[in-house]
Amino acid sequence: MTDATLSTVRNAARLLKAFLTREEELGVSELARRLDLGKSTVHRLLTTLTAEGLVQQDPRTGGYRLGIVMFELGEAVRGHMDLPAAAGSVLAHLREQTGESSQVGVADGDDVVYVDRTESSHSLRLFTEAGRRVPMYCTSSGKVLLAYRPEPQRRAFLDRVPLRPLTPHTITDPGRLLAELAAVRTRGWAEAVNEREIGVASLAAPIRDPAGSVVAAISVGAPITRYRSVPRRRMAQAVVEAGEAVSRRLGWAPESTPTKES
Amino acid sequence: MTDATLSTVRNAARLLKAFLTREEELGVSELARRLDLGKSTVHRLLTTLTAEGLVQQDPRTGGYRLGIVMFELGEAVRGHMDLPAAAGSVLAHLREQTGESSQVGVADGDDVVYVDRTESSHSLRLFTEAGRRVPMYCTSSGKVLLAYRPEPQRRAFLDRVPLRPLTPHTITDPGRLLAELAAVRTRGWAEAVNEREIGVASLAAPIRDPAGSVVAAISVGAPITRYRSVPRRRMAQAVVEAGEAVSRRLGWAPESTPTKES
DNA sequence: ATCGATCGTTCCGTATATCAGAACGGGCGC
DNA sequence: GCGCCCGTTCTGATATACGGAACGATCGAT
Numbered sequence: 001m002t003d004a005t006l007s008t009v010r011n012a013a014r015l016l017k018a019f020l021t022r023e024e025e026l027g028v029s030e031l032a033r034r035l036d037l038g039k040s041t042v043h044r045l046l047t048t049l050t051a052e053g054l055v056q057q058d059p060r061t062g063g064y065r066l067g068i069v070m071f072e073l074g075e076a077v078r079g080h081m082d083l084p085a086a087a088g089s090v091l092a093h094l095r096e097q098t099g100e101s102s103q104v105g106v107a108d109g110d111d112v113v114y115v116d117r118t119e120s121s122h123s124l125r126l127f128t129e130a131g132r133r134v135p136m137y138c139t140s141s142g143k144v145l146l147a148y149r150p151e152p153q154r155r156a157f158l159d160r161v162p163l164r165p166l167t168p169h170t171i172t173d174p175g176r177l178l179a180e181l182a183a184v185r186t187r188g189w190a191e192a193v194n195e196r197e198i199g200v201a202s203l204a205a206p207i208r209d210p211a212g213s214v215v216a217a218i219s220v221g222a223p224i225t226r227y228r229s230v231p232r233r234r235m236a237q238a239v240v241e242a243g244e245a246v247s248r249r250l251g252w253a254p255e256s257t258p259t260k261e262s
Numbered sequence: 263m264t265d266a267t268l269s270t271v272r273n274a275a276r277l278l279k280a281f282l283t284r285e286e287e288l289g290v291s292e293l294a295r296r297l298d299l300g301k302s303t304v305h306r307l308l309t310t311l312t313a314e315g316l317v318q319q320d321p322r323t324g325g326y327r328l329g330i331v332m333f334e335l336g337e338a339v340r341g342h343m344d345l346p347a348a349a350g351s352v353l354a355h356l357r358e359q360t361g362e363s364s365q366v367g368v369a370d371g372d373d374v375v376y377v378d379r380t381e382s383s384h385s386l387r388l389f390t391e392a393g394r395r396v397p398m399y400c401t402s403s404g405k406v407l408l409a410y411r412p413e414p415q416r417r418a419f420l421d422r423v424p425l426r427p428l429t430p431h432t433i434t435d436p437g438r439l440l441a442e443l444a445a446v447r448t449r450g451w452a453e454a455v456n457e458r459e460i461g462v463a464s465l466a467a468p469i470r471d472p473a474g475s476v477v478a479a480i481s482v483g484a485p486i487t488r489y490r491s492v493p494r495r496r497m498a499q500a501v502v503e504a505g506e507a508v509s510r511r512l513g514w515a516p517e518s519t520p521t522k523e524s
Numbered sequence: 525a526t527c528g529a530t531c532g533t534t535c536c537g538t539a540t541a542t543c544a545g546a547a548c549g550g551g552c553g554c
Numbered sequence: 555g556c557g558c559c560c561g562t563t564c565t566g567a568t569a570t571a572c573g574g575a576a577c578g579a580t581c582g583a584t
Contacts, residue, residue: 074336
């Protein structure tokens with residue numbers, strides 16, 4: 001007995017998550033390799049998931065892809081999130097102001113998941129997809145979410161998560177990251193330049209719930225050359241104001257701002 | 263041995279689909295009742311699914327809800343659908359023209375699933391959520407999708423699916439439905455008034471892929487009083503043109519229209 | 525404040541359902 | 555036409571998932 005966890009269901013979940021790489025179609029053998037399971041096991045999993053509509057088989061190629069029921073379930077989750085409803089028009093406004101892609105992200109585990117976004121109208125633009133998961137320690141949204149966490153959680157994060165250098169500019173020293181997060185709290189916004197991907201810069205600000213807790217971040221991302229051509233103050237102000245606008249729509253009142261974290 | 267299907271995974275899938283009722287949170291006991299499983303079994307399923315992020319537990323109430331990974335997976339499905347990208351601006355235009363809610367639906371099994379929509383600006387309006395599943399035989403979108411299916415599939419549908427009367431106006435006679443579907447093919451659009459829900463009317467037109475096959479339907483829905491106040495010809499023309507606009511964006515060329523079905 | 529009902533959680537023995545590997549048949553490319 | 559890799563099927567040994575019962579906490583009504 002390994003855990004109190006159902007191994008079969010765990011495998012089924014791992015199989016579904018294999019599609020988070022955004023590959024549209026995967027085969028039995030390929031999945032068996034990635035999950036380190038027998039081909040027949042994977043096949044049986046797929047058969048079961050197909051019967052339930054979570055997965056579909058392409059009759060042409062024989063390969064498998066996620067099914068529409070998966071889409072329905074995802075929309076059911078979205079339907080219960082306040083954030084997309086509150087952020088929609090603000091994101092649109094932010095794009096008009098800045099001309100760049102902007103997105104709203106929430107923390108899940110040690111990552112940031114974007115729950116809504118608008119895309120820049122420039123032909124050279126950041127592609128941010130809703131549902132995309134990125135690390136916290138090297139993105140502007142992630143830094144905001146991390147900065148406003150209670151101190152013990154922030155420290156636990158640094159003890160738990162290795163700061164892998166995704167580029168030469170990624171902050172890998174925990175002390176330096178902590179110092180930067182303190183700076184984020186004092187100035188009210190975060191920045192990440194070249195830290196997750198070379199050539200990409202972003203700036204983020206907090207979104208608060210009625211209790212004043214930071215529950216999400218709103219950010220603008222751009223190619224670094226265009227990013228540098230705009231005064232940072234100007235962009236920071238636009239993003240911070242957008243964050244406050246979304247917060248107000250969530251029921252937050254400005255005077256209830258807490259002093260520091262959480 | 264019942265099937266070649268994994269009972270545990272099947273139960274996990276059924277558990278997830280219990281949330282398609284759009285209830286945000288469900289408890290162990292409640293789920294056990296609905297799925298007709300032991301409480302401990304459901305609890306173990308939930309523990310496993312929680313560990314994988316497909317489900318989250320509310321630490322306050324102890325109840326469970328769908329997790330963010332579910333949202334990610336749903337977005338992964340959306341990312342591979344051409345339809346939302348092609349339909350977005352057309353839906354917006356259709357709302358401007360008609361002032362009513364409009365949506366794009368695809369067939370899945372014996373139902374229609376809405377994959378995209380825009381909402382009316384009237385305060386009294388139809389609430390259509392993306393990811394919502396509705397029957398085919400009593401909705402305008404469903405009638406379109408059914409009408410353009412190959413004859414044998416259409417007949418198989420009628421043999422398989424009971425035409426349950428959701429309102430007194432639901433068409434329950436297979437012959438009458440077949441006749442109506444023939445009419446849909448000749449005029450190029452479908453209508454459903456009071457058939458799924460009293461007080462609701464809708465009108466739909468086909469969306470075609472480059473081969474000319476009908477792969478989706480676009481529809482406008484409204485409260486019946488407002489619906490009646492607009493000449494039907496006018497609305498039908500707007501919806502049909504919207505369907506053609508989306509079809510063109512999918513790569514369909516008008517002259518390639520097939521004569522009748524598929 | 526107290527009782528009762530119901531919640532989520534844990535434990536455990538039995539029985540059954542799950543696993544991996546090998547074998548099969550079809551399709552594609554060399 | 556040959557070989558490779560695909561998805562699928564079968565089988566027996568074994569691990570694993572099941573449900574009933576018991577526990578502690580919580581909420582609502584009395």
